[in-house]
Amino acid sequence: MSTVAPRRGTPGQGLSGGVFAVLLVLPGLALLAAVVLYPLVSSLVTAFFEQSLVAPGRSFVGFDNLAAVLDSDFLPLLRQTLVFTVGTTLVPFVIGFGLALALNTRIRGRGFLRGALLLPWLVPAVVTSFLWMWIFNANYGVANGVLETLGVIDEPEAWLSSPGTAMAAVIIAKTWASFPWMMVMLLAGLQTVPPELHEAAQVDGAGTVRRFRSVTVPHLRGIIGLVVLLELIWNFQHFDTIYVMTGGGPAGTTETFAVAVYDTFYKGHDLGRAGAIGLLWMVLLLVLVVGYLRVVDREEKP
């Protein structure tokens, strides 16, 4: 994955730019500081204050907010966030990898399928949510219609408003939006596997399954690590699909860190508590990000 740090074409020394080189990065740096760095730090700092969105002033409360969050919401939030994150990473991975392998054969129509299967990834997140809300609609939804015809269910199910099924429904919707990206990345990876390796393995008597395990998978290890980690990071902070489809309900069963922080801040006006949930969220996220940067770093070195 040379694209991560393309050094080709540029001699190692680079040009002497002096002050000019620094001036060029300033506009971007200013935006990063104003929109990402400052808000990030100050949001985390509010964890230690009692502060409202609608009233001025704040008072230092130490670890009270954190203790309150750890005492009440934290474990359910952590569990639900992990279920969502792992579900929306592993299921799309299986589907994406399966399709990548299938489309890497010389079957008819693969060009069309490669393009068409990207559609779910292209549509805006709110559209994914609308579509699956309609599919899972309790009264007229096609999911109920098909499952009832097939005899899987006896009567229409209210997928999105039953605590037992809402999370699964949301994961399915997000899976639909995520698998094409994994498919594209893995397909790109598959196409870099030298055919000679497969041929050599075949000569040595390795069957399809054996070649998959001993040639394909080891060759793709880097890209698999990358897509899985990135998808974990994104899904760990995903907001749109859940918020539009269920708003974290029913009875808080689809509430994740992202939804909880947002609602606590925007609807509950409790900045201190939102910051406290955010701080715990950030610490967990950092573990994933550090893992990602290490993978990128490793890939970057030839």
Next chain:
Amino acid sequence: MTATVEAPPAPVEVEPRPRRRSPLDRERPGVRVAAWATIVVFGGFGLLPVYWMLTTALTPDGKVFAYPPALFPTDVTFEHFAALAGNSQLFGYLVNSAIVSSVTAVLSVVVSAYMAYSFSKFRYRGRRSLMYLVLSSQMFPQALLLVTLYALFDAYDLLNTYTALVLSFTTFTLPLCVWMLKGFFDTIPDSLIEAARIDGASQLRIIHSVIVPLSGPGLIAAGLFAFVRGWNDFIFALTLAGPDKQTLPPGLTNTYLGEAQTAWPELMAASLVVSLPVVVAFIALQRFLVGGITAGAVKG
């Protein structure tokens, strides 16, 4: 084990065409069947919902709100698209989306081109750290940033303005756009820049007259990506835009899901309309995309 039906027509060409055959193409029927089964099941999961969105959007109300739903449309109507066209509130959201996304695209290209040029062509202390900072900035959860960003924009009277949205979206496009453009600039030889310098061109002039004309496709790709980023955003537009400046994603959500009985066919029609520019943009930039997403590791 009779030779698997491979009766190749005698090679007519004198030169053997170098065929890079995928190892799987000679495969046994078992692999073929597995490939097709995968495509039918997983591909069906991917494409049937698209079919359903289209079908619902084209079906008259009377037929849509029936149970069990008819899987194949019998009546086709464009009334839902017509209803959208006549809705002035939605048109307002569309205008907001177009303005915010276009300005984001332009600003993002300018800011990220300067930044990428600096990263690509100069070597200085802290450059590598800066690059990591840009790359990792996308890893911070947006819901958390909003907790104080809301107050910050409020303090500068930027709530309910296009400016708040454009500044935010531009920032979030930096990781991908900077990486993509840096890759582009890396392929431009330094000797070209040195030659221009010897001719007396100023540093800025070199960028504008030498680099930009050579980087058209990269700049367009970055701009299209930034446009889509602004077009698709939900959480920032929902929070910072207010009712007047709201873009389509939160606008549609509030308009349709706020009602007791959602007008699903109209919402599906609207969904198709909102998705269209993204699909068009993608088709335009797809050859840059695979490298780009790996590099900046950003998803729209």
